[in-house]
Amino acid sequence: MVRITLENLTKRFGNVIAVDHVNIDIGDGSFFALLGPSGCGKTTTLRLIAGFEMPTEGRIYFDGADVTDLPPYKRETGMVFQNYALWPHMTVEENIAYGLKLRKLPKSEIKERVREVLGLVKLEGFENRYPSQLSGGQQQRIALARAIAVRPKTLLLDEPLSNLDAKLRIETRAELRKIQRELGITTVYVTHDQEEAMSISDRIAVMNQGRIMQIGTPQEIYQRPRNTFVADFIGQATMVEGKVSDKDGRIRVETAVGVLEGIASRDDANLTVGSKVVVSMRPEYFTLKSEGDVNAIKAVIDHIAFIGKSQRLYCSSEGRRIIAELPPYVRLKLGDKITLYIKKDNTLIIPL
Amino acid sequence: MQIPELKTTLREVKWELDGLSVIQLVSVTSIFTLFMIIPLVSVLYYAFVYQGSFSLFWIKQIFSDAFYFPDSLSSMSLTFYRRAGGNRILITGPDLGVIPNTIFVGTCTTIFATVIGVTLAFIFSRYDFPLKDYFRVAIMVPMLSIPFVGAIGLKKMIHADGFLNTLFYEKLGILPVKIGVEGLAAVIFVQTLMFYPIVYVNAFTAFMNIDPAMEEQAKNLGSHGFHLFRTVTLPLALPGIEAGAILTLILSIEDLGTPIVFQGTTAEKTLTYQIFTKIFTPKGLIRPDATALAAILLSISIFSFVAIRKYVSMRKYAMLTKGEAGKRMISKASKLQCVLIYMLLTGILFFALLPHIGVFLLAFSETWGTRLLPESFTIANFRAIFTNKDVIRAFTNSLSYSTAATFLIIVLGTSAAYLVSRKHIPGMSLLDTLVTLPISIPGVVIATGLFLVFLNSPLDPLKSPIPLLILSYTIRKFPFTVRSAFAGFEQTHVEFEEAALNLGASRLKTFVDISLKLVWMNILAGGMLSFVYCMNEVSTGIVIGSAKPEEGPITLKMLDVLYMLAGGPHMTAAIGVILMMLQLASILVSTYLLRQKATALISI
Numbered sequence: 001m002v003r004i005t006l007e008n009l010t011k012r013f014g015n016v017i018a019v020d021h022v023n024i025d026i027g028d029g030s031f032f033a034l035l036g037p038s039g040c041g042k043t044t045t046l047r048l049i050a051g052f053e054m055p056t057e058g059r060i061y062f063d064g065a066d067v068t069d070l071p072p073y074k075r076e077t078g079m080v081f082q083n084y085a086l087w088p089h090m091t092v093e094e095n096i097a098y099g100l101k102l103r104k105l106p107k108s109e110i111k112e113r114v115r116e117v118l119g120l121v122k123l124e125g126f127e128n129r130y131p132s133q134l135s136g137g138q139q140q141r142i143a144l145a146r147a148i149a150v151r152p153k154t155l156l157l158d159e160p161l162s163n164l165d166a167k168l169r170i171e172t173r174a175e176l177r178k179i180q181r182e183l184g185i186t187t188v189y190v191t192h193d194q195e196e197a198m199s200i201s202d203r204i205a206v207m208n209q210g211r212i213m214q215i216g217t218p219q220e221i222y223q224r225p226r227n228t229f230v231a232d233f234i235g236q237a238t239m240v241e242g243k244v245s246d247k248d249g250r251i252r253v254e255t256a257v258g259v260l261e262g263i264a265s266r267d268d269a270n271l272t273v274g275s276k277v278v279v280s281m282r283p284e285y286f287t288l289k290s291e292g293d294v295n296a297i298k299a300v301i302d303h304i305a306f307i308g309k310s311q312r313l314y315c316s317s318e319g320r321r322i323i324a325e326l327p328p329y330v331r332l333k334l335g336d337k338i339t340l341y342i343k344k345d346n347t348l349i350i351p352l
Numbered sequence: 353m354q355i356p357e358l359k360t361t362l363r364e365v366k367w368e369l370d371g372l373s374v375i376q377l378v379s380v381t382s383i384f385t386l387f388m389i390i391p392l393v394s395v396l397y398y399a400f401v402y403q404g405s406f407s408l409f410w411i412k413q414i415f416s417d418a419f420y421f422p423d424s425l426s427s428m429s430l431t432f433y434r435r436a437g438g439n440r441i442l443i444t445g446p447d448l449g450v451i452p453n454t455i456f457v458g459t460c461t462t463i464f465a466t467v468i469g470v471t472l473a474f475i476f477s478r479y480d481f482p483l484k485d486y487f488r489v490a491i492m493v494p495m496l497s498i499p500f501v502g503a504i505g506l507k508k509m510i511h512a513d514g515f516l517n518t519l520f521y522e523k524l525g526i527l528p529v530k531i532g533v534e535g536l537a538a539v540i541f542v543q544t545l546m547f548y549p550i551v552y553v554n555a556f557t558a559f560m561n562i563d564p565a566m567e568e569q570a571k572n573l574g575s576h577g578f579h580l581f582r583t584v585t586l587p588l589a590l591p592g593i594e595a596g597a598i599l600t601l602i603l604s605i606e607d608l609g610t611p612i613v614f615q616g617t618t619a620e621k622t623l624t625y626q627i628f629t630k631i632f633t634p635k636g637l638i639r640p641d642a643t644a645l646a647a648i649l650l651s652i653s654i655f656s657f658v659a660i661r662k663y664v665s666m667r668k669y670a671m672l673t674k675g676e677a678g679k680r681m682i683s684k685a686s687k688l689q690c691v692l693i694y695m696l697l698t699g700i701l702f703f704a705l706l707p708h709i710g711v712f713l714l715a716f717s718e719t720w721g722t723r724l725l726p727e728s729f730t731i732a733n734f735r736a737i738f739t740n741k742d743v744i745r746a747f748t749n750s751l752s753y754s755t756a757a758t759f760l761i762i763v764l765g766t767s768a769a770y771l772v773s774r775k776h777i778p779g780m781s782l783l784d785t786l787v788t789l790p791i792s793i794p795g796v797v798i799a800t801g802l803f804l805v806f807l808n809s810p811l812d813p814l815k816s817p818i819p820l821l822i823l824s825y826t827i828r829k830f831p832f833t834v835r836s837a838f839a840g841f842e843q844t845h846v847e848f849e850e851a852a853l854n855l856g857a858s859r860l861k862t863f864v865d866i867s868l869k870l871v872w873m874n875i876l877a878g879g880m881l882s883f884v885y886c887m888n889e890v891s892t893g894i895v896i897g898s899a900k901p902e903e904g905p906i907t908l909k910m911l912d913v914l915y916m917l918a919g920g921p922h923m924t925a926a927i928g929v930i931l932m933m934l935q936l937a938s939i940l941v942s943t944y945l946l947r948q949k950a951t952a953l954i955s956i
Contacts, residue, residue, distance in 0.1 A: 012360075052850055054367040056360055071370070072853040073862075079854040085847035089869050098865075099855030150855060 002063045002153040002186050003028045004049065009058035011044050011210075018044040020210035021058070026188060026203075031180055033189045033197040036207035037233070042190045043158055045207070049188060050156050051075045062153060078152030078185075082159045084143035086131035092118075092142050093127035099150035117145040120179055137168050144176070148183065155180065155187040161196065173200050194234050198222065206230050226266050228350055231280040238283065238322050244275045244349075251349045253279055257317045260295045262347030269351045278350045283312065285346040286324035294341040297322060301336045315340070361778065368775050370859045376767035377783075383764060384786055387823045391801025392650065392793070398640050398804055399647035410644035419621075420450045420645075432537070440512045441529050445536030447618045451648060454605050454623040457539050461604040464544040466597045468700060469551025474581075475693055477559035479685040487697050494704050495549045496935050498711075499890045499907045500914065501928030503542045503613035504921055505710025510541065515710070515725075535618035542610050545704050547603055551596035558592025559585070599791070602653050606794035608891040612911065623649040627796045628895060631803070638803055646797045657792030711932070714925035733919070733926035743927065745902070746909035750893075753818065753905060754886035757825035762879045764826070765833035770867065773841035774849075788831045795891025798824055802896065813899040821905065824892040829882040836878025840871030877942035884938045888931060906931070 004026040011019040019041040026032045034042035047053045049060060051072035059068045067075055086095050093114055100110045118124050121141035131139055140160055147155060160176070161169045177200050180187050191197050197204050198218035206213045206221060206229070213233075214226045225231035228239060242255035250261045251271060260279050264271060271277065290296065299315035299322050306328065313332065315322045324340050332338070369377070402409035415421045433443045448456060472491055476484070494502070509515045512532025521527045533541055562585065570584045611625040619625070623645055630642040685693060715733055717726030737743050765787070772784045790798075802820050806812060811819050848870060852862040868875075890907050897904030901912070906927065914924040 050850075050854060052853070054364055071859075072850070073856045073858055075854075076856070077854060079851070081847040081851060083845060083847055085845065085851040087848060087851070087866060087870075098852065098857075102856045102861070146851075146855070 003061075004032075004154060004186060004188065005061040005064070006045070006049070007059045007061065009045065009048060009060065010056050011041075011048060011053055012056040017210050019048065019055075022207075022210075022212055024205055024212070024215065026186060029184045029186055030202045031177065031187045031189065031200060033191060033201035033204045034207060035191055035194060035197040035204050035233075036213075038192055040207040041210040042192075042207050046079075046156055046158055046188060046190045049154075050077050050079050076150075076153045077156050078147030078150060078154070079156040080140075080143045080147050080158065080160045082162060084131075084139045084160075084163075086134075086139055086143055086146070088131050090130075091127065092123075092129050092131070092134070095131070095142065096146045096149050099146065103150065113149055117149045120148070120182075121145045122175075136163055137172065140164060140172065144179070148179070148185070153186070155183075155185050157187065157189045159190055159192070162191075162193075169196070176200070198234075206233060208233070224265050225280070225348070225350065228278050228280070228352070231265070231278075231348065231350060236283055236323060237280045238320075238324075239281075239350075240279045240320055241352075242277055242279055244271050244273055244277055247271060247273060250344055251277075253277055253349060255279055257297050257299075257320050257322070258295075260297075260347055261344045262295070262349045263345060265348040265350045269349070271349065271351060276352045278352060280348040280350055281322075281342050282346065283323045283325040284310075285342050286322075286326070286340045288326065288330065288338060288341070290339075290341045293344045295344060295347055297340045297342075299338055299340055301332060301334055301338065304332060304334065365777050368777050372859045372863060373771060373775055376771055380764050380768045380771070380783070380787070383760075383823070384827065387802065387820075388786075388790065388793070388798065388827050391798060391805050393801075394804040395643050395646050395650065395797060395801045398638070398643040402640075410641050411648070413641060414451075414644055414648070418449060420626075422449045422452065439529050440532055442512060442532045442534055443537045444534055444618060445538075445540065447536070447621060450621045450623055450626055450645075453536055453618070453621050454649070455652065457536055457543070457622060458601050458605040460540045461543040461547060462597050462601045464540070465548040465600045466551050466593065468544070468548040469596060470555045470593055471696070472548075472552045472700070473555035473559055474585075475696070477556055478682060479689065479693065480682050481685040481690050481693055487701075490701055491552065491697070491704065492549055493708060494545055494547075495939070496708070496932050498928045498931045498935065499888050500609045500613055500910055501711050501925060501932070502546055502707040503610045504914070504924060504928070505707035505714060506542050506545070507538070507613055508710045508714060508921070509706045510538065515706075534614060536622075538614050538617070539607075539610050539619050539622070542614075542707070543604050543607060545707065546610075547600040548704070550599050550603070551593065554596030554599075555589060555593045558589035561592075562588045598656060601656055602792050605649070605653055605656075606796070606891065608796060608894075623652075624794060624796050624891065627800065628891070631796075631800055631895065638800065638807075643800060643804070646794075646800045649794050650797045653792045653794055654789075657789070708932075711925045711928050714922050715929045716926075717922060718919065719922075733922050734930075736919075736923055737926050737930075742902075743906075743909055743913065746904060746906045747927075749903060750887055750906040753822050753825060754883050756822045757829065757886050758879050758883040760822070760826045761830055761833045761882045762875060765830055765878065765882075766837050766868070766871075766875050768830075769834050769837035769841055770863070773838055774846065787834050790827050790829075791831045793828075795824075795828060795889070795893075796895055798827065799892040799895035802892075803899075813896055815900075817896045817899045817903055820896050821893065821903075824896060825886040825889055828889065828892060829885045832881040832885065833875065833878035836874045836881070837871060840874030841867070844870045880938045880942040884935045887934065 004024075006022055006024045009019055009022040009024075010017070022041075022045060024032075034045055036042050044053060048055050051067070051070060051074075055068060059066055061067065062075075086092075087098075090098070096114045096117060097110050100113055105113070114127065115124070118126060121144055123138060123141055123145070126134070126138070126142070131142070134142065140163070144160070157176075161172055164172060173196060189197070189201065198221070201218060203215060203217055204221055205215045208229050214221055214230045216224075221230060222234055225234060231237045231239065240255045240257055240260070242253040242260070244251055245254045245259070246252035251264060252259060252261050262279060265280070297317050299317040301313055301315050303314040305312040305314070309328065310325045311328050311330070311332075313324045313326060315324065315338070322340060326332075399410055400406055400408065416423070432445055433441055435441055446456070447453065476488060507514075510533040511517075512530050514532075517527070517530040517532070521530045566588060567580065567584055570580050575583060606624060608624040608628055611619045611622050612628075614620075615625070620629075627642050627645050627649065630639055630645070632638065713726055716729045716731065718728070718730055718732060719726065768783060768787045772780050772787075802824060803813060806820060807814070813820050844867070849862050849866050852866045853859070857865060888907065889905070893905040893907045894911060897908040901908060910924050910927055913927065914920045
């Protein structure tokens, strides 16, 4: 289909920088997510790609061709809006056929294509309904059908699942990914839900305050966060500040909770003795048993949150908050003094 | 602004301005420039030029004339009433000179209308009582303000020998003396009854939009009754109330119909009446001292509009919930409260409906002397109207001018609303102000300006006033449609349009297929209101129309009928009844189209 390249893309609204020198290369046919908290610039980036906003600086290329100055109606992107934007005065069929009529396809082919995409989103027979007669999930799928009916070069999705309830969201995203694979269409997906982004995407760009914080596969982003923002935003992590005290093979860091050893979160970290760093530890990597090459942290349990599949412990150690997740069957109570172990390979040292 | 920034801004403007918006922007701004801005500027120009150079001569002359502006306390008449023969007391109001009179009338009308409107709004937004819906309709009846007619009807009612005195003095013997109302007092009386519904509607919307949790929280902390009203409810509703009040003030000082009906008393000593009667020299030229009066009137109303608009928008409180949230706060009135509410409503309604009752009685009677009611009823007046070629022609004139103006208003108003709502270009808020500004510009001032600019031009009103009549209607009644269409666009998510653009529809196609289809009801409803107000336009209609009376509108003809024909008031009332029915029908249709949204149309 098409490769999307964003080059130094910047968008300013008055004094606010919504998108700040963003460089992204989205491969042909891949599923790419823009992930970040609200106001991070992800939706603006998507709207820049669609042509609804004009960049203050930078260029946008589709397959190497500069589309920066093209109006939205000449970009051949298919967009699914957060609120679906199904036209209430048109039936499902008229909604889907709108783009096809603009392309002056013969009537019979329009009918055929409408049937085809309705089959793809599993809503055959809904042609004559009005949007108000559809459930949220059905509206979402019709919006997707309308976008792909014109066989766009790229598919742009702006938080398409955020108005659905939790269970439907999980079902729909699997379906969405399936359809995208079948069509092999380059897709940009905006979401603030990190679990959603990780489960669906080939690659993710984590954004904050208009800037790209990290681009990578879901695994890279979760296991090797480049900075504290990504470590904190993706999943949960206990973070303790410290200073590098030794560096041969593993990195040794002096912290308030003791000396911790771990691996650098990125290869270009350039850590030297004395560097200020943050040690990041995922709650699910903590155990109560010392096995293999581990760090140990002595802590007191302040609060236990029972989740069901696990229990989350909020502990304190030398005035620092340590969060650990343990199996639900371990018997613990408030005030227990415990030692938490974490493998050194799972202890990440993030440069500041 | 630095050069690179300017370049970016220019690029952004170029990006936003496609062919469609350029056409829209150019046509709206050029119409407003030609037929509003330039005329207003020329009014100011003529007012400030004496013998070829800038001078305060005319302004000084007006302010040194005690007729217009008192030079000392002694030149003002501060007696509010006088005794007359036949055991009568005439309430006249003071006479402070034309300029203070205008401000005095505006202020009093605004205060009275606000007190009545807010009281009614509070009752209707917080209490439930039997027959409430009927009362709600009844208190809105004065919104059917038909030129001259309300004033004519009321004049008949409050005259020293009129209905009220006959009823309360002669028949019932409740009053010890006959009380007549005339002069400024009569203008205030009539205007208060005409305009209180504007405050009511705005205040009611404001009360209903208050998040119930605000009052509940205050009650939870121990506040109740009047204290609650004074400290929480009223302050939160204030922006809405102020919007209604300022509109009332502006409508009051620009009202020309009422002073005309009460001419022969101090009601003549108001700015609009003075401009109207003095603007032309016998040779049909414009008198510069009258343009100075127009400039003064213009500054008073624009100042009120701009000052309060700024003040109100600064204090708009963001509410957590919107719409009819206030429904939760309506409580059933107790027996005692019911009695009090009924007494109050009956009292207000008695006076508020007087003009309309008076008009109907006049329209269906031939004579109505000093008796309580006319002796006999007849449809002769209607027959006379329908057989009077001049009246029919004037009526057809008004219908065609109003239709043409409404067409322009709908096309240009929709364009302006679309631009303001959708285009992120510097200066769009200026456009917004420009197209709502006509609310605050007195009709006589626009009319004066149009004369100044277009005399001896291809659009010379002395040759034919038709183009200028249509265009002045267009400008004056523009805000109703713009407001309505703007509300429509604001309620329609921009994503609907972006979805069409995304699928490959051009801007024009998107505008026609999506934007217009989604807001046409708002546009039509607003257009309907604009049409009705065009039909009823007094000030520009009679000033411009009088350049060539046979091409004048129905309002000009009414004036003619009122003073020239035998049985004038009766026939004018009959015309009024027809206009009233037309207006009622249009308002019903547009409220049906908009349902509750209609309330938003008559606020700033």
